[in-house]
Amino acid sequence: xxxxxxxxxxxxxxxxxxxxxxxxxxxxxxxxxxxxxxxxxxxxxxxxxxxxxxxxxxxxxxxxxxxxxxxxxxxxxxxxxxxxxxxxxxxxxxxxxxxxxxxxxxxxxxxxxxxxxxxxxxxxxxxxxxxxxxxxxxxxxxxxxxxxxxxxxxxxxxxxxxxxxxxxxxxxxxxxxxxxxxxxxxxxxxxxxxxxxxxxxxxxxxxxxxxxxxxxxxxxxxxxxxxxxxxxxxxxxxxxxxxxxxxxxxxxxxxxxxxxxxxxxxxxxxxxxxxxxxxxxxxxxxxxxxxxxxxxxxxxxxxxxxxxxxxxxxxxxx
Amino acid sequence: xxxxxxxxxxxxxxxxxxxxxxxxxxxxxxxxxxxxxxxxxxxxxxxxxxxxxxxxxxxxxxxxxxxxxxxxxxxxxxxxxxxxxxxxxxxxxxxxxxxxxxxxxxxxxxxxxxxxxxxxxxxxxxxxxxxxxxxxxxxxxxxxxxxxxxxxxxxxxxxxxxxxxxxxxxxxxxxxxxxxxxxxxxxxxxxxxxxxxxxxxxxxxxxxxxxxxxxxxxxxxxxxxxxxxxxxxxxxxxxxxxxxxxxxxxxxxxxxxxxxxxxxxxxxxxxxxxxxxxxxxxxxxxxxxxxxxxxxxxxxxxxxxxxxxxxxxxxxxxxxxxxxxxxxx
Numbered sequence: 001x002x003x004x005x006x007x008x009x010x011x012x013x014x015x016x017x018x019x020x021x022x023x024x025x026x027x028x029x030x031x032x033x034x035x036x037x038x039x040x041x042x043x044x045x046x047x048x049x050x051x052x053x054x055x056x057x058x059x060x061x062x063x064x065x066x067x068x069x070x071x072x073x074x075x076x077x078x079x080x081x082x083x084x085x086x087x088x089x090x091x092x093x094x095x096x097x098x099x100x101x102x103x104x105x106x107x108x109x110x111x112x113x114x115x116x117x118x119x120x121x122x123x124x125x126x127x128x129x130x131x132x133x134x135x136x137x138x139x140x141x142x143x144x145x146x147x148x149x150x151x152x153x154x155x156x157x158x159x160x161x162x163x164x165x166x167x168x169x170x171x172x173x174x175x176x177x178x179x180x181x182x183x184x185x186x187x188x189x190x191x192x193x194x195x196x197x198x199x200x201x202x203x204x205x206x207x208x209x210x211x212x213x214x215x216x217x218x219x220x221x222x223x224x225x226x227x228x229x230x231x232x233x234x235x236x237x238x239x240x241x242x243x244x245x246x247x248x249x250x251x252x253x254x255x256x257x258x259x260x261x262x263x264x265x266x267x268x269x270x271x272x273x274x275x276x277x278x279x280x281x282x283x284x285x286x287x288x289x290x291x292x293x294x295x296x297x298x299x300x301x302x303x304x305x306x307x308x309x310x311x312x313x314x315x316x317x318x
Numbered sequence: 319x320x321x322x323x324x325x326x327x328x329x330x331x332x333x334x335x336x337x338x339x340x341x342x343x344x345x346x347x348x349x350x351x352x353x354x355x356x357x358x359x360x361x362x363x364x365x366x367x368x369x370x371x372x373x374x375x376x377x378x379x380x381x382x383x384x385x386x387x388x389x390x391x392x393x394x395x396x397x398x399x400x401x402x403x404x405x406x407x408x409x410x411x412x413x414x415x416x417x418x419x420x421x422x423x424x425x426x427x428x429x430x431x432x433x434x435x436x437x438x439x440x441x442x443x444x445x446x447x448x449x450x451x452x453x454x455x456x457x458x459x460x461x462x463x464x465x466x467x468x469x470x471x472x473x474x475x476x477x478x479x480x481x482x483x484x485x486x487x488x489x490x491x492x493x494x495x496x497x498x499x500x501x502x503x504x505x506x507x508x509x510x511x512x513x514x515x516x517x518x519x520x521x522x523x524x525x526x527x528x529x530x531x532x533x534x535x536x537x538x539x540x541x542x543x544x545x546x547x548x549x550x551x552x553x554x555x556x557x558x559x560x561x562x563x564x565x566x567x568x569x570x571x572x573x574x575x576x577x578x579x580x581x582x583x584x585x586x587x588x589x590x591x592x593x594x595x596x597x598x599x600x601x602x603x604x605x606x607x608x609x610x611x612x613x614x615x616x617x618x619x620x621x622x623x624x625x626x627x628x629x630x631x632x633x634x635x636x637x638x639x640x641x642x643x644x645x646x647x
Contacts, residue, residue: 041505042476077482155594156369185532187370190576190590212505215535215578219585238582256510259535267539269514273475283634 001072001110002029003206004053004091004174009066011045011052013277020277022061023047024230027304028223030174033200035207038216039253043274045230046210050176053208054093055083057097070174074285088119092172094163095275096179101163102151102288109135109147112169120168129146132167139141139195157188175200178210193220213259218242226250229275229285232304236311248290292317321395322356324380324413324494325524329389330352331375335599337412338351345599351550352389352624357494362520364558365542366534366573368595372550373530377496380528381413382406392455401616411441414487416480423483424471430457430482431467437489456485460515477508484583486517488523496528501536513540534577538562549606551600551622556631556640566640568611605636613637617630 011023022045026059040046049055053068055075068075070090073085087093096099103111112131116122122130128147135143138161151159160180167175177196181189191215200207209220217224217238224241226234226249234247245251255268272289275281284302287293296316304314331350334343359362364567366371376495378384382398393409414437417423418526424433436452438444444452447517454464454568459479471479480500487495497516501509513536520527531537537544542563546554546569565571572591578608579586593610605623608614617636625632627640 042509110469157594185595186534186576187368187572188592190578193578194590199549205390213578214506215580218582221582242580242582253506254580256507257535257581258513258539259509265512266517267510269510271511273477273508274505 003032003067003071004030004208005069007069007165008047008120009049009052009068011048011057011061012064013048013058013061015060015278018278021230021280022058022277023052024168025066025117026227026230026232027066028225028232029207031301032166032173032206033145034202034222037201037217037224038210038227039212039224040141040219040227041212041274043264043277044227045177045277048226049227050093050156050178050208050210052174052187053093054087055178056093088115088170088172090172091176092167092170094160094167094175094177094180104151107148107150108154108159112125112147112162112165117164130169131165134169135162138162138165138168138199139191140165155188155255157191160184160188160192164192164195164199168203168205171203172205174206175210176208176210177271179212180209182211185223189216191301194217214253222263224255229280231285231287231301231314233310233314235304240308240311244308244311246307246311246318247286247315247316248292248317249286251312252289252291320358323359323394324357324393324528326355326376326380327390327392329376329379329391331379331384332387348470348598350379350386350551351598351601353547353550353552354389355545355552355555355558357526357528359493359526360524360528361542362540362636363532363535365528365547366532366537367546368532368573370595370598371547372598375499376547377415377498377530381410381415381496383415394412406431407441411437411443411490413489413490413494414492415496415498416483416487418502424479424486426471428470429467430462430469430474433462433471433482434485434489437486441490443490448539451456452489455484456488456541458481459488459519460485461511475508477504477511479575480504480512481491481515484512484519491523493523494526494528496530498530499532500529502531502533509536512610516540534574540599546573549601551606551634552625553607553634554632557626558634560631564631566612566631566638567635568638569607569608572579572610597618605634 007027009023009026012019015024026049038046052063109131113127114135116127116130132143132147137148140146140161152228182191219304221238224238225232245254252270256270270289275285281288283298283300287297302314302316304312306312307318329350331354332346332348335345337344348421353376403583430444431453434456437447438449453467453632457466462481501512510549530541543556543557548569554570565574567642602609604620610620623634623636625634627633633640
């Protein structure tokens, strides 16, 4: 049994009287201790997928279908009370911008202690001690002193460490990290990725790593899922997807990235733009930008079929 | 060798940190702390560094959008600092900036045509009809449809807005462009479009560019030469091949090593650089990088290493000087 198994997850957002399917029949599985990289560009639905797993979608959005099975239990069918227990001890989450997720008027120690108390029956003093311990575990020097700091007194990298401490405070089995290093400088990014790896190995945690950075994915992920316009268009083990990308969108993404082809050569830009989720073309959402599109691509939404063992792609042309 | 188009000479920008009853300066933030560099006509110089290293401040100093605390900026062989206002205005037409956030830097109440043509209007270039024609030409040059002129910035996607920002910068026919994180906020597929556009325009118009970015892969792709900045100073400067193929400064090496390689066959057990960038208010003594440097020696704590070397490659490091530069002490 997979630790986390998502089947046909669907989330719609109402916007200006129209509805957009931000998450459209998304399916994947994540086994204990593994790393799944969920890759895509802005607005492809990767963050909305993460929020749907946590059942924390914004008010304008609604989860309208599918299953999220965690240890066999469908989270979408749980009462809110039970779901609150799952958040924390089951699934923990780290966001891109730590400053907006931390409360500026409380010390970081008290915010971690609060998370600890919410999910355990530890008393005030014990929760504080646990908070200090967690700060040490995420690599913050002098944790006793730092616990009394307010978020603005910490650097961006340190704040992200605090967010990670909160997310792992109740020993989740799955950590969902949504662009955890995007706002950080490259040397700090390397430290945070290193920290995530250490924590994962020490705790046997699975990681759902959401990112737009193919370099990060290449270095961290065991499996990769590529998202486009609300759907997973390709899913495969990491070596497989980098060696033999099948979907034209995945192939185009690799070619558009500087530093992969020759230097000073022209990059192969993908023409056009990501389509509006509320006004998707019929059939395959990528067909307008796809060099290999044929008439049939407009007729059906291509299913995410297994093309070679363990390698799935949603394209009728491969 | 050709004369540089833009030259910084021991350029400094200090900001006061005020406090107390009289709001006197209690300390100084040394955003740019003694930078000398020359940009040759037609070249693209990449300027790399992490948040707060002073790279954006340096870019603005070169355009004299900020007044330096000390030092000099020369453009086409003349000091920008001594110029009378009228001549400065004339020079300003020949140097422009493209910002990171194309939305924040475009007035939402103005139509794209007015935004792009604003520089022409300010400098009173041509008649109204001439300016309209020029705007159409500029929109076409950056790949936007002619009817874009009548629309507002919010009607465009991020990549298109960056095209508008580029068209605006090109309006007055500049020779020199500072691109400050101009592609950083864009998704990979759109980023590639804008990078290609910048490369095409550079070739067509013979532009000289300072390309400020924190993404080393983009800088490697676009630059002829690269300068690495740390805490207000240039620590290494060289041709792209030298900087990426033969980095000398330990900070440059750490920076390059921190970039995740987009190849799962090459997973490295790299050790991240310890610590964080110190405050530019109280930079460490000697080489500002020494507290994080594994190779630091006594001399590094005592004296600031000068940027030494030749046109190909210069390094500011006591322990790993540029080839040819003599190791002192």
